[in-house]
Amino acid sequence: MKKLLLIFLLVVALVGCTPANGSSSNKSKDGSDDNFPSKSIEVVVGYGPGGASDTIARTVATAASKYLPNDQSFVIKNIPGGAGIIGTSEVHNADPNGYKIGFSPSGPLTILPHMGEASYSLDSLGAVIKLASIPQMLHVKKESPWDNFEEWVEYVQNNPGDFTYSTPGVGGEQHLAMEALNEVLGITTVNVPYNSGGESSVALIGGEVDGSVVFPGTVASDDAKILFSFSGSKEGYDDVPTLKDLGIDVASNVYGGIIAPKEVPQDRIAIIHDAFQKALEDPEVIEKLEGLGYPITYGDSESFQSELESDYKQAGDLLRKLGLVQ
Amino acid sequence: MGENILFGLLQVFEWKHLLAMIAGVSFGMIIGALPGLSVPMGVALMLPFTFGLPPTIGMLLLVGVYCAGVYGGSISAILLKTPGTAASAATAADGFALTQQGKAGKALNMALYSAVSGGLISGFILLLVAPQIAKFALSFGPPEYFALALFGMTVIAGVSGKSLGKGLVMGCFGMLIATVGIDPIDGVPRFNFGTNFLISGIDLIPALIGLFAISELLNQIEKKTKALSVKVKYEKDRFGWSDYKPHTKTIFKSSLIGGIIGAIPGAGAAISSFISYNEARRTSKDPESFGKGSLDGIAAAVSGGNGTTGSTLIPMMTLGIPGDVVTAVLLGALLIQGLKPGPELFTNHGNLVYTVMIGVIVVNLILFVQAKLAIRWFAKITQIPSSILLPIVFGLCLLGSFSVTNSLTSVGITLFFGVLGYILPKYGYPVTPILIAMILGPLAETSLRQSLILSEGSYLIFFMRPIPVIFILLIVLLFVIPLLKGKWGNRLQRA
Numbered sequence: 001m002k003k004l005l006l007i008f009l010l011v012v013a014l015v016g017c018t019p020a021n022g023s024s025s026n027k028s029k030d031g032s033d034d035n036f037p038s039k040s041i042e043v044v045v046g047y048g049p050g051g052a053s054d055t056i057a058r059t060v061a062t063a064a065s066k067y068l069p070n071d072q073s074f075v076i077k078n079i080p081g082g083a084g085i086i087g088t089s090e091v092h093n094a095d096p097n098g099y100k101i102g103f104s105p106s107g108p109l110t111i112l113p114h115m116g117e118a119s120y121s122l123d124s125l126g127a128v129i130k131l132a133s134i135p136q137m138l139h140v141k142k143e144s145p146w147d148n149f150e151e152w153v154e155y156v157q158n159n160p161g162d163f164t165y166s167t168p169g170v171g172g173e174q175h176l177a178m179e180a181l182n183e184v185l186g187i188t189t190v191n192v193p194y195n196s197g198g199e200s201s202v203a204l205i206g207g208e209v210d211g212s213v214v215f216p217g218t219v220a221s222d223d224a225k226i227l228f229s230f231s232g233s234k235e236g237y238d239d240v241p242t243l244k245d246l247g248i249d250v251a252s253n254v255y256g257g258i259i260a261p262k263e264v265p266q267d268r269i270a271i272i273h274d275a276f277q278k279a280l281e282d283p284e285v286i287e288k289l290e291g292l293g294y295p296i297t298y299g300d301s302e303s304f305q306s307e308l309e310s311d312y313k314q315a316g317d318l319l320r321k322l323g324l325v326q
Numbered sequence: 327m328g329e330n331i332l333f334g335l336l337q338v339f340e341w342k343h344l345l346a347m348i349a350g351v352s353f354g355m356i357i358g359a360l361p362g363l364s365v366p367m368g369v370a371l372m373l374p375f376t377f378g379l380p381p382t383i384g385m386l387l388l389v390g391v392y393c394a395g396v397y398g399g400s401i402s403a404i405l406l407k408t409p410g411t412a413a414s415a416a417t418a419a420d421g422f423a424l425t426q427q428g429k430a431g432k433a434l435n436m437a438l439y440s441a442v443s444g445g446l447i448s449g450f451i452l453l454l455v456a457p458q459i460a461k462f463a464l465s466f467g468p469p470e471y472f473a474l475a476l477f478g479m480t481v482i483a484g485v486s487g488k489s490l491g492k493g494l495v496m497g498c499f500g501m502l503i504a505t506v507g508i509d510p511i512d513g514v515p516r517f518n519f520g521t522n523f524l525i526s527g528i529d530l531i532p533a534l535i536g537l538f539a540i541s542e543l544l545n546q547i548e549k550k551t552k553a554l555s556v557k558v559k560y561e562k563d564r565f566g567w568s569d570y571k572p573h574t575k576t577i578f579k580s581s582l583i584g585g586i587i588g589a590i591p592g593a594g595a596a597i598s599s600f601i602s603y604n605e606a607r608r609t610s611k612d613p614e615s616f617g618k619g620s621l622d623g624i625a626a627a628v629s630g631g632n633g634t635t636g637s638t639l640i641p642m643m644t645l646g647i648p649g650d651v652v653t654a655v656l657l658g659a660l661l662i663q664g665l666k667p668g669p670e671l672f673t674n675h676g677n678l679v680y681t682v683m684i685g686v687i688v689v690n691l692i693l694f695v696q697a698k699l700a701i702r703w704f705a706k707i708t709q710i711p712s713s714i715l716l717p718i719v720f721g722l723c724l725l726g727s728f729s730v731t732n733s734l735t736s737v738g739i740t741l742f743f744g745v746l747g748y749i750l751p752k753y754g755y756p757v758t759p760i761l762i763a764m765i766l767g768p769l770a771e772t773s774l775r776q777s778l779i780l781s782e783g784s785y786l787i788f789f790m791r792p793i794p795v796i797f798i799l800l801i802v803l804l805f806v807i808p809l810l811k812g813k814w815g816n817r818l819q820r821a
Contacts (some may be wrong), residue, residue, distance in 0.1 A: 025614075026551050048651065048654055055658065055661045055662060058377075062377065079731065079732060080526070080731075081527075081731065083513070085522070085526075086525065086526055107798075114512075115513075116517050162651075169510075170513040171513045192779050193510070193513075194776070195510065196370055198645075198648065201646075201647075202464065202591070203646070205464060206464040206465060206467055208468065209780070213749065219668075220667045220669070220670075220671075221669065222669055236500025280420025287664070291666070292664065292666055293662045299695060324513075
């Protein structure tokens with residue numbers, strides 16, 4: 001019994017203390033911003049631990065802590081749910097003091113607001129820094145008859161509606177990328193949605209579907225080959241042709257970066273930006289991210305913001321064309 | 327492979343690895359045993375500590391938390407009827423019945439022996455036949471998942487108690503609850519009534535804590551119990567081979583069920599423990615005792631649950647797909663260390679892989695020793711006066727549900743389901759079918775709709791492949807025919 005009581009007290013103490021300490025130091029120093037940051041900065045990730053977003057955010061944030069003034073650090077907080085909506089809302093609703101920011105892939109910012117269920121819009125959030133790309137590529141099985149884009153196109157043109165491909169969800173970046181291509185080529189392919197990139201790649205290897213639009217890092221097998229990348233640039237995958245290389249004017253970039261509430265003071269944004277920028281040059285970060293297949297694609301606050309805005313528009317047009325939103 | 331196993335064996339017994347596993351097991355057992363705190367949470371809490379550790383030590387620590395946590399869930403299920411995990415929900419009814427009879431020690435020992443047996447069998451499956459099992463897991467496409475989910479639903483018949491009709495009503499209710507949130511196929515939010523918090527759906531853990539733990543607390547308050555255990559005399563808890571022997575068959579069968587179901591991503595410990603429990607009840611000579619303090623029931627549910635612990639690592643390490651939340655965290659631990667799962671992991675980091683595999687087996691041995699020492703203390707919890715124990719448990723339950731999404735909305739969900747779980751059984755409506763339907767509902771819905779996309783709308787897809795056909799035949803043979811026979815028999819008797 002004593003043990004249980006002790007454990008209980010320990011747990012209460014652990015859980016109770018952290019936010020309490022945080023807020024007390026917050027009050028004493030927060031008024032004057034010449035000492036930012038005076039406590040740790042929370043980085044909200046809208047997905048559970050272990051996914052692509054979490055991995056990128058954690059890897060870079062851990063290194064970025066080294067470059068943060070006053071010996072402070074970034075702390076990752078996973079708030080999963082609603083395909084990233086819940087976590088992004090959390091950032092949107094946070095006090096604009098710079099102590100709660102978020103990492104987000106492009107989807108929750110460029111696609112989900114169109115769906116009308118998000119409490120935020122792209123305008124109500126500020127882009128801080130673009131960190132890495134999560135390039136999406138069309139994978140087919142190793143023994144499939146198509147070795148390159150041309151052979152594949154010939155097949156789908158002659159067999160409309162026969163080619164099935166797996167994605168991590170309807171209206172996600174992967175589905176929209178393929179739909180954009182369908183539109184340009186005048187072809188019909190069938191999307192079979194799964195719950196995650198991992199599941200959709202397994203559906204391909206297990207032979208459930210003919211192809212899969214996923215990030216190559218989630219395909220943990222030698223049984224797949226890549227036909228082409230939907231990205232606008234090579235991003236380190238030198239032997240994979242992009243659609244642009246193939247003479248087709250379609251590009252769907254998927255990337256992630258740090259966002260913050262819109263009203264965070266510029267000087268604080270600059271401090272956060274600089275810490276992350278230095279982290280991207282850290283050899284350990286470079287080695288880890290590239291080892292997992294995430295190309296580092298730095299973008300400053302302005303270019304990140306304008307890229308998000310133009311992708312937001314593109315996604316909106318496409319979603320309306322597909323009839324997924326009115 | 328032999329070389330690798332030897333190397334792994336040497337690695338595991340290095341002091342720092344042993345220390346990591348011992349620490350993981352203690353932490354996991356406590357987290358699992360505390361009502362309201364779940365295994366995924368324990369593993370996630372430990373995850374940040376592994377970032378600074380070498381990958382092998384980190385993985386062994388997490389594996390320790392995982393295996394011990396799954397067992398620990400049964401401790402609170404038995405003693406307090408507050409299962410910490412969905413898997414231990416199947417243990418709660420029988421375990422708590424024994425506790426009330428003053429046989430908590432016996433129930434706890436049965437659970438421990440079954441958990442360790444299940445864990446060891448699963449560990450050997452992982453070590454010896456991982457590649458073959460991974461191939462089998464790959465053959466599971468949408469039609470197979472749908473058939474498995476249907477098969478799992480038949481468990482509802484076993485846990486409905488007196489009235490199958492009322493059980494089915496509760497099953498449908500659970501399915502309905504599972505539809506709240508984002509539609510898995512079209513991505514459209516459903517039944518969220520314009521709110522943000524329902525978009526992500528109703529999490530299983532807060533609902534589970536409400537349905538089982540909060541409702542039981544309300545029951546205890548209503549009964550004004552002085553202490554949970556009725557008998558004052560504390561039964562000596564000698565537990566040996568002679569107590570284990572009658573359940574050998576059940577444990578072995580359940581562990582194999584666990585080993586297979588664990589390897590199928592997305593199925594997991596909860597489904598396995600319920601299917602094992604149901605199977606043991608079906609083949610038992612004394613099915614009436616199930617739910618009223620059957621040791622065989624505990625053995626089946628616990629070994630079915632722990633039987634998945636090793637094999638869930640198979641799809642995670644070989645294919646990079648996590649079968650449940652825990653393995654998703656373990657996958658994260660690998661990725662953050664810069665290690666990519668898949669065939670490359672086996673060729674480039676064979677040392678790590680085999681050390682972890684052997685670690686699963688050693689962790690279970692450590693668990694046995696630690697838990698054996700702890701059980702006598704755990705069993706005394708039931709003698710704590712209710713006026714002290716129940717508020718603590720209540721606090722922990724709310725804390726646990728809060729921690730799932732770090733928001734008060736999940737606490738609200740817990741309280742809602744707590745009241746539901748208190749009222750419904752009073753009118754003869756069992757709550758376990760709600761849980762089973764909430765676990766299987768999303769799996770059934772997603773896989774059914776995926777199958778129909780693949781087959782362009784034809785239901786024949788479920789009859790064209792071997793695994794779904796086997797499941798459908800099993801459903802008919804094991805459940806539909808006995809049900810019809812029962813009805814028939816009754817009619818004949820009446821005539």
